Each structure stands twice: as C-alpha cells, then as structure tokens.
Amino acid sequence: MNPASLKRQTAPWVVMAAAALGLWGALVMLFAVPLALTDPASWLQAVGFAASFWSLWLVFLPAVAWLAFCLPIERRRALRNLGLHCLACLLVVATSRATFRAAASFSPRPQRSEAPGGGAPAVTRERVGSPPLAFHSFRGLRAALDVLVYWSLVGVCQAILLFRSSQERERRAAELEAKLSSAKLQALRMQINPHFLFNALNSIAVLIYVNPRAADEMLGDLCLLLRRSLDSMEEQEITLGQELSFITGYVSIEQRRFGDRLRLEVGVPGELEEALVPALILQPLVENAIRHGIEPRRGPGLISIEARREDQRLRLVVRDNGRGLPGPDAGSVRRGVGLANTEARLQALYGPEQSFSFGKGEPEGCRLEISLPFRRHPVTPSLAADEAGS
Structure with missing residues (x-):
C-alpha cells in the first residue's frame, strides 16, 4: 500500500478522533464553568472534576458516533435502527451509572457541622481536593445528561449523513449531466462527418469523368483530411490554428474541382x-459558403x-462573395444540417456566453459570425446551458 492510499484511508479516522476529542473537551468546559462559578473551587479543580465526570465519554463518543453512522435513521430501517439506538442508549446509561456508583464509595461526601451559637448546620468539605458541592448535584442528573448527550450526538451524525447524501446526489447529477452533454456533443459532431464526407465524395464523383487525375489527387487529400479528423475525434475543443489547418486542407480539396474560381483568405x-x-x-x-454562395456564381x-479578440471574447467571421441570401433577411432562410449543428454545439458548450448570427455581406455575398469566450483551457460542457437557451 502506497503512502498516498494509506493517508486517504486513515484521514477519516483521524478526523473522527479529533472531532470526538473536541466534543469531549466542550462537554468538560461546559460542565466546569458552573462548578467554578457556584462553588469556591479553583478553575483547575473544576476542570479536573468535570473531566472525571465525563471521563467515560472519551470511550462512548467515538463508539456512539460509529454506531450512528452504521445505523442511520432512514426511511427503510427507521424503526429497527431507532430500537437499536434505544438499547445502546440504555447500555450507555447503565454502564455510566454502575461506574459512578463504584467510584462514589471512594469520593468523600460533604459534611454538615453545627454552626456556632446553635444556628443552622453549615456544609463544609471534609478535606482539600474533595468534589465541589455542585458536583454531587450534577451526579444526580447523570442518567438524564447521558441520554441528552447520546441523542444529541446521534442527531449531529444524522445531519452529517444527510449532508453527505445530498452532496453525493449533486455530484452524481453533475456527472450524469456532463456525460449526457458530452454524448450530445459527440452525436452532433458525428452528424458533421457523414455530411462532409457525402459532399466531398459527390465532388469526386463529378470530377472523376472530367479530370480523373485531379479526382485521384482529391481522393488522396480526402483520406489525409479524414485521418486528421479522426485524430481529434475525442476532443470537443481544439486550437484555432488546428481548425484553420483543417479548413485549409478542406478548401484545397474543393479547389481541385473549382480551380481558380475558389480562393481562401485567412486573416488571423x-x-x-x-x-x-x-x-x-x-x-x-x-462548406455552406461554397455550396450556396460560390458554386452558383x-x-x-x-x-x-x-478572427479578432475583443476583451475576453473571440470573434470569428466567415465571408463569401457569392450570391448571398435567397430571402430578404436571415430569418427567412431555412437552416440546413451545417448551420443548425453549429448553433446546437455552440449552445451546448458555452450556453448564453456564445452567439451565432448570419446575414447579407457587404457589398455582396453572405456573412456568418461566431462570438464565444476567449479561452486557452478546455471548458466542461453542461446541459444546463441547453436548458437556459430553450
């Protein structure tokens, strides 16, 4: 067993022991204060007698805490566990009572002496170091105090269990939410690959009869591009430089078919x-710009x-000089697989922190714009973002 694993296993027990010792100290001080204030005993004597009064709870505290964690009062086994706790409480009271009865024979009782002049008898101590007078009063309440401490400790442990259960439910819900969101993002991305592959193969099919050599080179470029896509399949986010490298490879494939009719400019x-x-x-x-803007032209x-940075945001703009939108505005344009997929992925990854818009370009063509948080570290997807946007 390595030291780190041993430390993780022993840490809860150390915390429990420290908590039990702290609770015992609190009981001692809570008991010592009235002894010191109501009796002419020193604080040191009061603390000593209080420690002896609660000495058995040095054993009882960790035992009762362990029992409370092992027998939680939950709906399924509430009656059984409550019954077991009642038996354990009676055992604690009986053990405490028997122990203090045995110790009482060695503890001197305060003696009464006649007051001078025949007045009322005065209560005196038999010797220095005998228990304060209030000590014997508290001893009469021993059973009640034991019951009170026992059930108070059970209540504290029950509250800790409920808090842990709540934290565990929240953790599992967050994990499930992240897994669902990751699966949704993966499904959205899987929509892109067949769509992209179908269009690329369709371009090759068109070119193969016109320029077989160019079609063969285009097929080789497509294989390299698909390999690059598969290498990053598990990653939801990549660097902008990697994305631009992929786009350059994709446009070079399309340029085999369009020739000088297609040109790409990157200003990043x-x-x-x-x-x-x-x-x-x-x-x-x-791809949308090529199919609906450049190809009909x-x-x-x-x-x-x-691409440009504006404070803590990254703004990406894609423009083309094609025929532009078929309708009067962006709202009248039906979103295809590519645009709908882009909007859904942005919403799943960034929620309300992103924006996606498209419209007519100036002086011609179409303009698409994406705004998202500027980050150099991955973001954890959350379905809460989808709910916020729905």
Whole structure:
C-alpha cells in the first residue's frame, strides 16, 4: 500500500478522533464553568472534576458516533435502527451509572457541622481536593445528561449523513449531466462527418469523368483530411490554428474541382491561434459558403476567415462573395444540417456566453459570425446551458 492510499484511508479516522476529542473537551468546559462559578473551587479543580465526570465519554463518543453512522435513521430501517439506538442508549446509561456508583464509595461526601451559637448546620468539605458541592448535584442528573448527550450526538451524525447524501446526489447529477452533454456533443459532431464526407465524395464523383487525375489527387487529400479528423475525434475543443489547418486542407480539396474560381483568405493574428474553438466549427460554415454562395456564381469566388479578440471574447467571421441570401433577411432562410449543428454545439458548450448570427455581406455575398469566450483551457460542457437557451 502506497503512502498516498494509506493517508486517504486513515484521514477519516483521524478526523473522527479529533472531532470526538473536541466534543469531549466542550462537554468538560461546559460542565466546569458552573462548578467554578457556584462553588469556591479553583478553575483547575473544576476542570479536573468535570473531566472525571465525563471521563467515560472519551470511550462512548467515538463508539456512539460509529454506531450512528452504521445505523442511520432512514426511511427503510427507521424503526429497527431507532430500537437499536434505544438499547445502546440504555447500555450507555447503565454502564455510566454502575461506574459512578463504584467510584462514589471512594469520593468523600460533604459534611454538615453545627454552626456556632446553635444556628443552622453549615456544609463544609471534609478535606482539600474533595468534589465541589455542585458536583454531587450534577451526579444526580447523570442518567438524564447521558441520554441528552447520546441523542444529541446521534442527531449531529444524522445531519452529517444527510449532508453527505445530498452532496453525493449533486455530484452524481453533475456527472450524469456532463456525460449526457458530452454524448450530445459527440452525436452532433458525428452528424458533421457523414455530411462532409457525402459532399466531398459527390465532388469526386463529378470530377472523376472530367479530370480523373485531379479526382485521384482529391481522393488522396480526402483520406489525409479524414485521418486528421479522426485524430481529434475525442476532443470537443481544439486550437484555432488546428481548425484553420483543417479548413485549409478542406478548401484545397474543393479547389481541385473549382480551380481558380475558389480562393481562401485567412486573416488571423498569430497570437490567436492558441485560442480554443469547437472542433470542426468552421468547416460547415465554409462548406455552406461554397455550396450556396460560390458554386452558383459564374465568376471567381472568395471566402475569407477573420478572427479578432475583443476583451475576453473571440470573434470569428466567415465571408463569401457569392450570391448571398435567397430571402430578404436571415430569418427567412431555412437552416440546413451545417448551420443548425453549429448553433446546437455552440449552445451546448458555452450556453448564453456564445452567439451565432448570419446575414447579407457587404457589398455582396453572405456573412456568418461566431462570438464565444476567449479561452486557452478546455471548458466542461453542461446541459444546463441547453436548458437556459430553450
């Protein structure tokens, strides 16, 4: 067993022992204060007699705490566990009573002496170091005090168990939420790959009869691109530099078919390439620009990708000089798989901290914009974000 594992196993017992010792000290001081205030005994004597009064609870405290944790008062076994606690409480009271009866024979009683002049008898001590007078009064309440301490300790342990149970439920709910969100993100990403692969293979099928050599090279480039996509399949976020490298490879495949009709411009400062973005977040936008903007256009087509940082936010913009939106505004355009998928993934990853919009470009074409938090460390997805946005 390694030291770290041993430390984890012994830590709860050390904490329990320290807590029991602290509770015992609190009982001693709580008992010593009235002894010192109501009797001409010194504080040292009062603490000593209080410690002797509660000495048995040095054993009882950890034992009762252990029993309370082993026999929680829960709905399924409430009656049985309550009955066992009552038996244990009676055992504590009987043991305490028997012990103090045995000790009482060695403890001197206060003596009464006649007051001078025949007055009322005065209570005196037999010798120095005998118990304070209030000590004998508390001894008469011994059983009641034992019962009170026992059930108070059981109540504290029960509260700790309820708190732990609540924390465990919250932890499991958070883990389940993260797993569900991760599965949802993975499913959304899996929608992109077949969609992208279908369109790429369709382009190759069109080109294979026109330019077989270009189609063969395009197929090789597609294999390399798919390998790169599979390498990052388990990652929900990658650096902007990796995403741009993937986009460059994708556009080079499409350029085999479009030739000089398709050109890509990237305006991203070097310091922003380390920023994290969702994997394959730009690919559907670029593909959408090619299919619906550049392909119907007769002249040369241009797609530009820009990135800039605004305080703690990263803004990504994809523009094209294609035919633009078919409707009067973005609201009238039906979102396909690519755009709908992009919106859903952004919502799942960043919730209300993201925004996605598209509209007519200036002076022509279409403009798509993504705004998300600027981060260099991964973010944990949460389904709460989906609920907030729904």
